[in-house]
Amino acid sequence: MKKLLCILTLAFFGFLLTPQQAQAQYYCSYGIAYGTSYTWQSGSSVYFYSSTELDYCAGLYYDPATWGRYSEGLWASENVRLLGEGYTEGYADWVPAEIAFNYGYPSHNQYYNTDTRHYVLEYYQQYYCFYSCGYYWYDPWGWGFAEGSYGGPSYFGYGGAGYWQVRRRRLGDTTHTIRYQAPNTCEPGQSFTANGEACSDPTPTPTPAPHVQWTTETTNNGIPLANGAAVGSLPNRNSTQITATGTPSGGTFSWSTSSDKVTLSSTSGSAITVTSVKKSDAIGDVVINITYTYIDGRSSSASIPMTVQQPTEFQYVETTVNQALPAQRPTRRGSLMSGWRKDINFQLIDQLGQPMYFRVPVADTMNFDIPNDCFLPRKGHGTTLSEGKGTSGSGIWTHVYTLRSTSCINNGTCTGTGYQRYTVNGFELSNDDKTFRFQCNGIQVEGDGSTLPPSTPPARRKTAMLVNQFYSTAFEDWPSDDELLNWTNRLNTAAAQGQEQLLAEARALARAVFQSAEYINLGRSDEDFVTDLYNAYLWRAPDADGYNFWLNTLRNDNAQGINGREHLLQAFEYSTDFANLIYSLEAAPPSNVCDVTEEQNCYSYGGSWNSSTCACTYYEPPDPCYGGGTGYYAYRCY
Amino acid sequence: MFKQQKKFVVALLAFAAVLACLTYILARQQGTKGKPDMLLAARADSEDIESRLSQKADFIPGGKSAADQIIAVAQHYRIPMGIEWVNRSSSPEPDVAPPSRESNLTVRDVLEAIVLRLPGYQMTTRNGVVHLADPAFTDDAANFLNVQIEEFQVENENLLTAKEQLRLSIDMTLNPDDYEGGYAGGYGYNPDDVFAKRNITFYSKDLTVREILDGLVKANGNALWVAQLDDFKTAAKPLTAKPTKNSKQEEAISKYRWDFVPLVEKPETRP
Numbered sequence: 019m020k021k022l023l024c025i026l027t028l029a030f031f032g033f034l035l036t037p038q039q040a041q042a043q044y045y046c047s048y049g050i051a052y053g054t055s056y057t058w059q060s061g062s063s064v065y066f067y068s069s070t071e072l073d074y075c076a077g078l079y080y081d082p083a084t085w086g087r088y089s090e091g092l093w094a095s096e097n098v099r100l101l102g103e104g105y106t107e108g109y110a111d112w113v114p115a116e117i118a119f120n121y122g123y124p125s126h127n128q129y130y131n132t133d134t135r136h137y138v139l140e141y142y143q144q145y146y147c148f149y150s151c152g153y154y155w156y157d158p159w160g161w162g163f164a165e166g167s168y169g170g171p172s173y174f175g176y177g178g179a180g181y182w183q184v185r186r187r188r189l190g191d192t193t194h195t196i197r198y199q200a201p202n203t204c205e206p207g208q209s210f211t212a213n214g215e216a217c218s219d220p221t222p223t224p225t226p227a228p229h230v231q232w233t234t235e236t237t238n239n240g241i242p243l244a245n246g247a248a249v250g251s252l253p254n255r256n257s258t259q260i261t262a263t264g265t266p267s268g269g270t271f272s273w274s275t276s277s278d279k280v281t282l283s284s285t286s287g288s289a290i291t292v293t294s295v296k297k298s299d300a301i302g303d304v305v306i307n308i309t310y311t312y313i314d315g316r317s318s319s320a321s322i323p324m325t326v327q328q329p330t331e332f333q334y335v336e337t338t339v340n341q342a343l344p345a346q347r348p349t350r351r352g353s354l355m356s357g358w359r360k361d362i363n364f365q366l367i368d369q370l371g372q373p374m375y376f377r378v379p380v381a382d383t384m385n386f387d388i389p390n391d392c393f394l395p396r397k398g399h400g401t402t403l404s405e406g407k408g409t410s411g412s413g414i415w416t417h418v419y420t421l422r423s424t425s426c427i428n429n430g431t432c433t434g435t436g437y438q439r440y441t442v443n444g445f446e447l448s449n450d451d452k453t454f455r456f457q458c459n460g461i462q463v464e465g466d467g468s469t470l471p472p473s474t475p476p477a478r479r480k481t482a483m484l485v486n487q488f489y490s491t492a493f494e495d496w497p498s499d500d501e502l503l504n505w506t507n508r509l510n511t512a513a514a515q516g517q518e519q520l521l522a523e524a525r526a527l528a529r530a531v532f533q534s535a536e537y538i539n540l541g542r543s544d545e546d547f548v549t550d551l552y553n554a555y556l557w558r559a560p561d562a563d564g565y566n567f568w569l570n571t572l573r574n575d576n577a578q579g580i581n582g583r584e585h586l587l588q589a590f591e592y593s594t595d596f597a598n599l600i601y602s603l604e605a606a607p608p609s610n611v612c613d614v615t616e617e618q619n620c621y622s623y624g625g626s627w628n629s630s631t632c633a634c635t636y637y638e639p640p641d642p643c644y645g646g647g648t649g650y651y652a653y654r655c656y
Numbered sequence: 657m658f659k660q661q662k663k664f665v666v667a668l669l670a671f672a673a674v675l676a677c678l679t680y681i682l683a684r685q686q687g688t689k690g691k692p693d694m695l696l697a698a699r700a701d702s703e704d705i706e707s708r709l710s711q712k713a714d715f716i717p718g719g720k721s722a723a724d725q726i727i728a729v730a731q732h733y734r735i736p737m738g739i740e741w742v743n744r745s746s747s748p749e750p751d752v753a754p755p756s757r758e759s760n761l762t763v764r765d766v767l768e769a770i771v772l773r774l775p776g777y778q779m780t781t782r783n784g785v786v787h788l789a790d791p792a793f794t795d796d797a798a799n800f801l802n803v804q805i806e807e808f809q810v811e812n813e814n815l816l817t818a819k820e821q822l823r824l825s826i827d828m829t830l831n832p833d834d835y836e837g838g839y840a841g842g843y844g845y846n847p848d849d850v851f852a853k854r855n856i857t858f859y860s861k862d863l864t865v866r867e868i869l870d871g872l873v874k875a876n877g878n879a880l881w882v883a884q885l886d887d888f889k890t891a892a893k894p895l896t897a898k899p900t901k902n903s904k905q906e907e908a909i910s911k912y913r914w915d916f917v918p919l920v921e922k923p924e925t926r927p
Contacts, residue, residue, distance in 0.1 A: 346807070346809070347806075347807065348807070348824070348825060348828050348835070349828040349829070349832040349835045355838050357838070357840075363847060380844055382842070382844065384840065384841040384842060386840065392837070392838060392840065393837025393838055394837070394838060394839070394840045395834075395839075398839065398840045398841030398842075399824070399839065399840070399841025399842065399843065400841060400842070400843075401842070401843045401844045408846055409846055410846045410847050410848035410849075411848060412848075414846075414847050414848070415844050415845075415846070415847075416844060416845055416846070416847040416852070417842050417843070417844040418817065418820075418842050418843055418844070418845075419840075419841075419842040420839075420840065420841065420842060421838070421839075421840040422838045422839055422840070423837060423838030423839075423840070424837055424838055425837075425838070426838075434840055438842075456840050486837065490837070495833060495834075498833070
């Protein structure tokens, strides 16, 4: 028991003798010192930094200290030039020991170094002894500078007076090196260099704030776009050309639209033209976005609200020409033709019902119903965009309608109907197809207010028309002169022998066409074949019931291995309708009869008229040339 | 008596000679269908164009391309002209520096200075019209300007209508089968166009398209023509090739590309 009490007493006194050490060990088992060397470039200067910092635990016993050296040059290969150096001390963990240094005249591609030595200041107590003296200090984390054993103060002696001493201890060194790159110089007026640095020109040229401007020309370029500003009750519609400028200059533009009503091409130029317009259901719903990319890579954007107008109608204004065309032989083959011409002025109307007052590109197609007794093809001549030149500046468009046909000579009659479809400003006006009627004695277009006397068909159709009908239906082409003359003569000869002979010859004509290699090679479908038979034999389009009946018959025959086309040929050529049509034909020569005016002129100028070729031969043709090679331009001179 | 008879014979011979001359003159007039002044007009045209080309040049064109410069000269001096451009995709039209501003240059000198810098092109004057063309293409059969039109006639029409008529005539000549029965359709134009005025009456027989174009610009008096030719020397289908039976007439016609350019955008109107 006594032994136990003795141990406890010694332990108590031992505890009391080491209170400071016990306290430090309780809160801090170790401490950390931080050393930093850092070099960097900003603009045209180099900056250096050295520091030593202590954490809380280290700060309990030490203060930080730093010695920095700042130099120019590569240590490994050349002598370095010392630019500056310094020493400083901090306080515990509160104030780090820091040194900052900068150098304003660095050389391009040169090395710049920061070299730092890091210290702590250690404190110890010195005793002045009465008879046995010494000193002690703390080294609780074993950094190696303490004398004595770890875990407690080294001392000896007693009975003296103590005071604090300090000693600097080197912890270690750090270094950091960079290679300086000179920034691009700034051009006058620039705010930023090419690598993104602010210009350090001490007296920089004032530069305007970055922005994009645009202007819209007031000249008409054919597209009804505008900046949305209203003039009266109507939108302003007369600008299509946009010119943008950016600051600083030298950048590039790109363009886009925020709707599908207008399509713009992206461009790097300074201006852009609206190149096409798609269908629009409304106005004022297009925004053109401009992006300007500055020469330093940054961008600025702007938006231009634009108005798209949709033309919807061509309104009749007046007829300026309405006349018969004289007989001519415009083709090399020399078929005599005459017809009619009519010129109409139209006014372009927008979807608001208002006239459109600017120039607009226009194109149109002419589509004829076939077959027709003018022998007109399904597709007539229209106006292409490249040839049409557009409307006038007031939206007026003159359209010239022309018919020339062999059917019109010598007061002949024929009728061709169809429709005209416009494309205006890129919009196809499918809602304003204009039906028309072409006759040898006039032309009527929907909305022009005119009326045409009905075209009186010839009392009897002629045999030559039958030949034309079969050829144009089957081949979509006219018979040659030889074919027309040959078959017409054969039909006329047969007609002279009787109706049955004429019918037999007509059947032979039909067979010659539909069983020709030319027709077979066209590869007409079953549906086309039935339609062809109706048009060729009966001169009309098929009715629905008849069409379905014969198409089913054809298909059933083919399915059963029967020659269906032969079946249908026989059915049509022996039909009552075909026989009645043939019986009604008038035997007449082909329609290329001569023009009486030409014949009269021929006689008037002393020529000899050949009625079979419709040609005039002069006994002594006039000499159109004057002098040696200088020609009257209306004649070829050699 | 003999003397009197001799006088009578001389008078008779003189009368016969006068009669023969009158007959010849009338015959010539009849041969030109009542347009004898055209003969003189042709010679006058040649003299007129020569005088315009020989005058001192007081205008140097500033356009960038050769075409711009030539047209600018033609417009400034109001010279009727026919230009045949060959579209060479492999070698685009070079930019040509304007002629130097030397003194004593004539209009012809200015034009020739521009043409000299265009490889292959030559300038000639024919029928009172200045022509600019590459001789390698001028006489080629594939050049649509050499298509001979049997008969071409417009009466009191404008240049736009004449152009459409000529375009149709070319296609009718090359593809007569397509037009055997006739044709119908139309074309449209801006009634305020500088060429909308109806001032052309022209008739020709067996002339080429080039000659007809010359005649039309002279009849109009305010135009030059510019034809665009594909480089058919390297890749082309001869014009004589007949299009397929199902080809559309409109597509066929669009092959022949030329345009009229006004010498003066807004001609002065007489009070």
